Amino acid sequence: MIRKPEPVQVVKQRRDAALQTLIAGVPYIQFLGIQVDRRGDELTAILPYADKLIGNPMLPALHGGVTAAFLEVTAIVELSWAMIWDDLEAGRLDEAAPSLSFPKTIDFTIDYLRSGLPRDAYARARVNRSGRRFASVHVEAWQDNRNRLIAQGTGHFLMPSRDG
Amino acid sequence: MSETTDSRREMIARKFIEAIPHAGELGMKLSEIADGKATISMAYDKRLVGDPETGVIHGGAVSTLMDTCAGAAVMAHPSSPVATATLDLRIDYMRSATPGETITAVAECYHVTRSVAFVRATAVDGDPSRPVATATGAFALERGKP
Numbered sequence: 674m675i676r677k678p679e680p681v682q683v684v685k686q687r688r689d690a691a692l693q694t695l696i697a698g699v700p701y702i703q704f705l706g707i708q709v710d711r712r713g714d715e716l717t718a719i720l721p722y723a724d725k726l727i728g729n730p731m732l733p734a735l736h737g738g739v740t741a742a743f744l745e746v747t748a749i750v751e752l753s754w755a756m757i758w759d760d761l762e763a764g765r766l767d768e769a770a771p772s773l774s775f776p777k778t779i780d781f782t783i784d785y786l787r788s789g790l791p792r793d794a795y796a797r798a799r800v801n802r803s804g805r806r807f808a809s810v811h812v813e814a815w816q817d818n819r820n821r822l823i824a825q826g827t828g829h830f831l832m833p834s835r836d837g
Numbered sequence: 838m839s840e841t842t843d844s845r846r847e848m849i850a851r852k853f854i855e856a857i858p859h860a861g862e863l864g865m866k867l868s869e870i871a872d873g874k875a876t877i878s879m880a881y882d883k884r885l886v887g888d889p890e891t892g893v894i895h896g897g898a899v900s901t902l903m904d905t906c907a908g909a910a911v912m913a914h915p916s917s918p919v920a921t922a923t924l925d926l927r928i929d930y931m932r933s934a935t936p937g938e939t940i941t942a943v944a945e946c947y948h949v950t951r952s953v954a955f956v957r958a959t960a961v962d963g964d965p966s967r968p969v970a971t972a973t974g975a976f977a978l979e980r981g982k983p
Contacts, residue, residue, distance in 0.1 A: 700886040701895035727858045728905075736859035737908070737923040738901025745897045775888055778896045782927040 691761050692716075695753055705739065707746055716754055718747040720794040727791065735789030740814060743796055744826040745781055748810040751798035752776050752830060774833035776808060781828040789823050792816045806832055853909060860905050863898060867909060873946040875909035877902060880939045892936035896970075899960055900928050902942045903972040907956040910944035911976045914954065919981045921954065926974040934969045938962040946976075954978050 688711060696702050696709055705726070710717045720726070720743045728736025753775055760766045798812035808830045815822050850867040854860050860877075863885070869876040879902045887895025904926055911921040934940050944958035954976040960969045 698889045699895070700884050700889065701898060704884040705897075725858055725862045728860070730856065730858060734922075736857065736901060736904070737926070738897070738904040739859055741900040741904060741926065741928075742895070742897025745900065746895075774890065777933070778930050780927065780929045781896065781900065782925065783900075783923075784925050785923050788922065 688761065691757065691766060692754065695757075696750060701742075702746055702750075705742060705746070707743065709750060714754070714758055716747075716751055716797065718743065718750065718796045718798075720796070722791055722793050729788075732788060733791050735791070735794070737783075737785060737789075740785070740789050740794070740824045741781070741783045741826070743794060744783060744812045744814055744824060745778060745828065747796040747814075748781075748798045748812045748826065748828050749775055749778070749830070751812070752800055752803070752808055752810055755800050755803065756832075776830035776832050779807075779829040779831055781826060783824055783826045785824050787821065787823045790816055794823065795819075804832070808832055853912075857905065859901065863901060865902065865905060870909055870913045873910055873914040874944065875906050875913055876941065876943050877906040877909060878939050878941040881937050886936075888933075891933065893933040894936075894940065896928070896930055899930070899934065899940060899970050900926070900972075902940060903928055903944070903958050903960060903970065904974075906942040906944040907946075907958050907972065907974050908976065910946040910956055910958070911949075911954040911978070914946045914949055916949055917981065918949075918954070918978045920979040922977045924953070924975040924977050926972060928970055928972045930970050931968050934960075934962050935964075940969060944972075949978060951980070952978055 708719045726739045727733050794816050796814040800810050802809040811827050813822050813825045865877050865879050867877045885894050885898040940962050942960040946954050946956045948955040956974050958972040
């Protein structure tokens, strides 16, 4: 007896709800105005342009700290998303209140490649290694052209303890 | 220290932050800037919280404070650069910042070449004996016309 697959709307609704719960509760993500777009399990973070994000009004250019924060937020969201994905798909996650602890940043290195223009920016992260205690995540940000990165970063994270 | 030097310093400090919209947005206050060194503080702000469970400030806001302070230290180098931009920045997070406390970053531009400045920075909160984070970075230097 083969079980019928779940209707696509139900699957999408469950995934989107979990993703929104993940990011809506973090004041700093809201402060920067970061949104997250989802295609299957692939996430793209979006930083819509705002005047308050400028660091150098003469150029003008995004503040290097904003770029750093955008990369770090994207890395943490991707890592948390990867952490809950299996439980989410297996229906073991309480969507209304996923008892979620975020990974903690141990270190983060930002490589600035081009100055951030006053436009929207996008970022995607890749979890290169995720162990029981530590994870290593690489993240790339771009604006108009996917292959002209404005910055890339690598961070190490301490995973939340999963016992209990 | 004369009163006029103090007020001049305050004016420079205010102008520096005013010139950087995002630094003003985060409520940064520059208190010292001279000889390749800078001190900037950022008061606790609920909008900057990264972990709603604990109320701890997001690492990204600490990174912004570090980057701003490091850039200020470069601009304050005796060789008087006209502009600077971050090439790379590495931040080590020693511990979570204590919720409710102001974070203060001190940056030192310890070496410059013709085109690059090297900077290190430390951020502390209420307990200066236990740093919240440290950072090292390389900055591109733009020299004025000789």
